Amino acid sequence: MDGAHDMGGVKGFGPVEPEANEPVFHEEWERRAFALTVAMSRPGGWNIDMSRFARENRPPADYLSKTYFELWLAGLETLMIERGLVTREEIEAGKMLAPAKPGVKPIAPSEVTPAIRRGGPTERTPPAPALFNVGDIVRMKDIHPVTHTRLPQYVRGRLGTIELNHGCHVFPDVNSLGKGEDPHWLYTVRFDGRELWGKEGDPTLSVSVDAWEPYLERA
């Protein structure tokens, strides 16, 4: 979706403000919201693309007014409500009002470290040969889905060069809809800074995105 999360090239946000000796978390609730989100993913039955969409799918003013972990919390609540794991009434009341959804098993303490160390690799066996080779010039499609996509607006319609081929990976646009992993070839596509930002762009700049084959067309 073309939402406030898609920030590449947007003006007016001001300078970057690094914090010296920054802690991993700034508030106790951030620790718990982070851990709850990570720990609920498997029992909740959603994937990373669904989580990302749950965070970004909101009015721009809402997205921009929330801190990072407030967005995580809001996303977690949405995902759980959608699946009937908790009700909105329970969240608002702050207590359990409805029985647990049967068959939901928590991550046991002994599973935590192995699960984090394993992660969730997204590479899959290729269903078909790659359409593009390293060095090919491609144009990014000009698509505007209302659902989740990982093709940022600032590269749509632009010409780039295939620089790396990463193999076949789970395709977020479909995986986020719960319609299967639909793996596609994933490439690093590099753009000249001036192709993206015009003649006034930094002549020493090049930018790349990682793009699945369905985002690309032959130039």
Place this chain on the structure above:
Amino acid sequence: MSGHDHDHHHHHDHDHSELSETELRVRALESILTEKGYVDPTSLDLLIELYEKKIGPRNGIRVVAKAWADPAYRARLLKNATSAISELDYSGRQGEHMVVVENTPEQHNMVVCTLCSCYPHPVLGLPPVWYKSAPYRSRAVADPRGVLKDFGVSLPETTKIRVWDSTAEIRYLVLPMRPEGTEDWSEQQLAELVTRDSMIGTGLPKRPGEAA
């Protein structure tokens, strides 16, 4: 939008009145999920401990120092980063598919995620607030020299700047240039010069005189 400072302070004040509300909301949610049997609070404690104590930039620092000290390791790292990083026992969530990009006198690399907060957790830990912030996500791809200035870094005008926007599940780590004057340094000494920001590309390694 009005000036950044104004927004910052406004947001800060706003936070204070709502902070306890959010804290209460998260506590209540944890109780509900525990009571329903969806989460085990001990697992939550362990997750937090992992990300506060075990998974952090010190891991990436080891990777970079080893690459500086050991040419064969550097070659493996640039060829297959996921496997070379796992030699040091770092792997997993948000680092399943690693690529290491090398800074040279000709090209400086910088990593961003314009769409959310993608970051190589096993080697750098959780991202700092600025990495997830609108100013960084919006400007890194259009004005990386301006961003570098915010970090007090200025590069020669002729240096090419290469920005990697992490839009998929590939995670990027920058291999900074080994500082001059460290030719006879050990891996342990070199590690003192590596900073987190130098592995994101928003900073440079410390010089020999600057090591702690």
